[in-house]
Amino acid sequence: MKNNRILKFQIKASDKKILRKFLIQHKFSSSQLHNLKNKGGQIYVNHKQRHFDFKMQTGDTLLIVLNNEEPSDIIRPMAGELDVIFEDEYLLVINKPPGIASLPAKARSSKTVANIVKYYLQEKHENASIHLVTRLDRDTSGLMVFAKNSFTHSLLDQILHSNDFQKFYLAIVYGKVDPTEGEIDLPIGIDPKAFYLRTIDYKLGKPSRTLYQTVENYENNSMLRLKLLTGRTHQIRVHLSAIGHPIIGDEMYSLKKDPRINRQALHCYQLQILHPVTKRLLKLTAPIPQDMVLLKSALKG
Structure with a gap:
């Protein structure tokens, strides 16, 4: 599995050339910029580390290394089965069975999808911070989307109710x-x-x-x-x-x-998502569960 903290861009003629302006143009939020600058993120242009005020040229290669994320202790990892429909270094899409909640309620310590996903990511030695993009009611089944880092989560939030999602x-x-x-x-x-x-x-x-x-x-x-x-x-x-x-x-x-x-x-049963990082159109389906059949x-x- 590739490192989901690394983002790579080839600078186009239509792109903003000042690094900060480029990042804003490409949907980096103010908190993302803060984390890049102050929490261990790194920026490389043509393999040399640069700061926000650096001016790039068309054709330059920009490499962003996102900061490490510390998983919250609120959601405990719990072993369980996951029906994985799609996964890459940025996204995880699963098919949720009925009868299990998406996230823990304050008064409950029972197993939820988020607990199982956290365990799954930890076992793969990936960032185990939980970024739930779409949730389903306990007794609704089907496709749920998790982002694997806060930047991808932010990009998905921006398209959540558009034709791109x-x-x-x-x-x-x-x-x-x-x-x-x-x-x-x-x-x-x-x-x-x-x-x-x-x-x-x-x-x-x-x-x-x-x-x-x-x-x-x-x-x-x-x-x-x-x-x-x-x-x-x-x-x-x-x-x-x-x-x-x-x-x-x-x-x-x-x-x-x-x-x-x-x-x-x-x-x-179906999601159509324009992948916010790779720009690939994902068409994902989950079969109708047995009780509805x-x-x-x-x-x-």
Whole structure:
């Protein structure tokens, strides 16, 4: 595995030539610049160490060595299985099973995806600081993205809700959805009755948009393909409930238990990411988990 702390650039005619301005042009944040300067980062131009005020030329080779990161003690490494869908020196994308949280809650010491990822990275002798880019609810399955350093995390945050970072979900819902495709544009806020719930709130809610498209119809149910245009807590679950089609198994928002599946039938099945460092377009998929396959079979009769 290559060193994920090293970034290499070839200076183009269109690039800013003063080093600091180049770094800002290439999305280095003020904290990243501070860390480069004060926490052990190094900058080389044509193999000679340089400072922020150095003026580069077209064709120069710039090498950035990011500072070491000290992993936080808040997340303890714990052994566990990971279904790795994609990995390079900058990113780790895994397929999360249902029934496990993304991050530890303050009052819990149970194993989460973040604990397992930290153990996995430590075993590979890589930077074990946890940089969670996308999270999923405990009972939602599918693709989750971790960055392997703070710079990559910062770059991903900047594109998270753009066309360069697209997230697609599959959900099986109650009822046949009409119209069969469209956009749900309803503001989401905290439910005043319970802080852990979300609700449609036209006064205090944040703008929230979800695209949906019917991919299969059953006798009294539909499977939808959904694309998030914003990233609110429980967004898909709240939006689908608001239009009268809650997700099967989602007791929290459908207000009923379903014997056919023991969690909400929601799966993050596809990501399309323009890799922020290599600029390669990643098209990643995670197969539908067994419990949703069985639910589909039951609905088909």
